[in-house]
Amino acid sequence: MRYAKGHKDATRRRIVEAASQRFRKEGVERVGVAGLMAEAGLTHGGFYAHFPSKEDLVREAVSEGFAATHARFERLAQAGGLEAIVREYLSPRHRDQPERGCTAAALTAEVARHPEPTRLAFTERTDALIGLIAEQLPGHDRRRASAILALMLGALQLARAETDPERSQELLDSAVDAALALASEACAKDG
Amino acid sequence: MRYAKGHKDATRRRIVEAASQRFRKEGVERVGVAGLMAEAGLTHGGFYAHFPSKEDLVREAVSEGFAATHARFERLAQAGGLEAIVREYLSPRHRDQPERGCTAAALTAEVARHPEPTRLAFTERTDALIGLIAEQLPGHDRRRASAILALMLGALQLARAETDPERSQELLDSAVDAALALASEACAKDG
DNA sequence: TGTACATCAGTGAACGCGCGTTCACTGATGTAC
DNA sequence: TGTACATCAGTGAACGCGCGTTCACTGATGTAC
Numbered sequence: 001m002r003y004a005k006g007h008k009d010a011t012r013r014r015i016v017e018a019a020s021q022r023f024r025k026e027g028v029e030r031v032g033v034a035g036l037m038a039e040a041g042l043t044h045g046g047f048y049a050h051f052p053s054k055e056d057l058v059r060e061a062v063s064e065g066f067a068a069t070h071a072r073f074e075r076l077a078q079a080g081g082l083e084a085i086v087r088e089y090l091s092p093r094h095r096d097q098p099e100r101g102c103t104a105a106a107l108t109a110e111v112a113r114h115p116e117p118t119r120l121a122f123t124e125r126t127d128a129l130i131g132l133i134a135e136q137l138p139g140h141d142r143r144r145a146s147a148i149l150a151l152m153l154g155a156l157q158l159a160r161a162e163t164d165p166e167r168s169q170e171l172l173d174s175a176v177d178a179a180l181a182l183a184s185e186a187c188a189k190d191g
Numbered sequence: 192m193r194y195a196k197g198h199k200d201a202t203r204r205r206i207v208e209a210a211s212q213r214f215r216k217e218g219v220e221r222v223g224v225a226g227l228m229a230e231a232g233l234t235h236g237g238f239y240a241h242f243p244s245k246e247d248l249v250r251e252a253v254s255e256g257f258a259a260t261h262a263r264f265e266r267l268a269q270a271g272g273l274e275a276i277v278r279e280y281l282s283p284r285h286r287d288q289p290e291r292g293c294t295a296a297a298l299t300a301e302v303a304r305h306p307e308p309t310r311l312a313f314t315e316r317t318d319a320l321i322g323l324i325a326e327q328l329p330g331h332d333r334r335r336a337s338a339i340l341a342l343m344l345g346a347l348q349l350a351r352a353e354t355d356p357e358r359s360q361e362l363l364d365s366a367v368d369a370a371l372a373l374a375s376e377a378c379a380k381d382g
Numbered sequence: 383t384g385t386a387c388a389t390c391a392g393t394g395a396a397c398g399c400g401c402g403t404t405c406a407c408t409g410a411t412g413t414a415c
Numbered sequence: 416t417g418t419a420c421a422t423c424a425g426t427g428a429a430c431g432c433g434c435g436t437t438c439a440c441t442g443a444t445g446t447a448c
Contacts, residue, residue: 003443007391043394045395106300108352112348144365155337157300202424223402236405236426236427237426244403
């Protein structure tokens with residue numbers, strides 16, 4: 001063969017990685033196959049040697065993006081428990097770098113309009129993320145965990161849309177407070 | 192003139208109304224000017240007699256959508272306080288009818304990538320919604336109100352993306368619990 | 383060792399299509415005389 | 416009262432463009448003989 005063993009796999013990974021980042025930053029619809037391939041140093045024709053369709057790449061890029069977030073959550077939880085996850089998720093850095101951030105925050109609304117296989121891949125990974133949060137809660141409360149993820153994801157989106165820096169920061173801060181409140185036992189019993 | 196007085200205004204309102212609904216249901220990008228005009232019973236060429244560009248329509252449709260949600264929130268608050276808002280927002284009906292639902296839940300992520308004027312119109316209306324929620328909270332706590340909106344908006348999106356009906360319902364239910372917990376004084380002091 | 387051939391990742395022209403936008407035009411009406 | 420004209424909401428062909436996808440091809444390599 002012309003290329004070293006594993007070459008095609010490496011190319012494929014490059015495409016998925018570029019897609020995962022650009023989808024999160026610009027949205028799936030705004031990112032074209034040709035531009036993606038160019039970013040990976042290739043021409044657009046070769047795309048279909050790797051994926052049956054753009055939609056298949058979307059599915060894979062979503063999974064890839066979630067895997068990265070999942071790993072980061074695990075590291076944060078080990079280092080500083082749920083609070084570390086919450087503070088990192090709702091940080092200006094995360095707000096300002098969607099391409100390296102949570103796929104759920106960037107693409108949930110858009111993915112909800114995609115075909116079922118894509119949605120399935122998406123919700124499977126979301127569930128895993130919720131499970132990871134639940135592990136950090138008293139009683140491993142999955143319901144409370146899903147509310148915390150929803151809160152963080154919604155606040156991050158609002159903070160990204162907000163044009164005023166102060167208000168954006170306030171959105172993040174108030175979500176940190178609320179997430180920690182939701183995580184505490186007292187509040188969990190209240191609800 | 193060929194048309195009755197107020198005819199053009201009525202047409203314009205029809206376009207904005209159609210746009211507001213279809214943007215929420217399908218996303219801004221997937222909705223074309225031609226299809227929108229056809230829905231309003233017109234041909235696409237006439238669009239630019241009403242709006243300088245599609246982006247201007249987006250801005251107006253976003254405002255229009257928020258106005259409707261704002262009015263509904265006010266009605267619900269009068270009838271049943273914050274709990275009524277929360278339960279309606281996180282209902283299967285709202286989940287299943289995005290075209291008649293909250294613009295923030297449908298378009299926040301997408302609008303964050305739009306030009307500043309559109310984002311400004313968007314966040315202005317979001318702020319108003321937060322203010323309305325704050326009115327229902329002890330101490331008119333705006334920070335807590337914004338967290339509650341973020342939670343509801345995030346949960347609704349996740350529920351819309353989820354393919355499994357039971358899990359979707361669970362996402363809504365757990366968010367209701369959490370939102371009410373956040374609204375209660377005890378929890379507010381906790382955070 | 384040298385030659386002919388098969389492999390296959392990647393190339394790039396071409397496809398039909400829908401997009402946002404422009405513009406010369408239509409035609410029913412109100413207005414001027 | 417009748418005629419000529421101005422108005423202007425709406426029409427529809429046309430623009431350049433980027434999209435996802437297809438496909439005949441390239442050319443460096445490994446393999447067979």
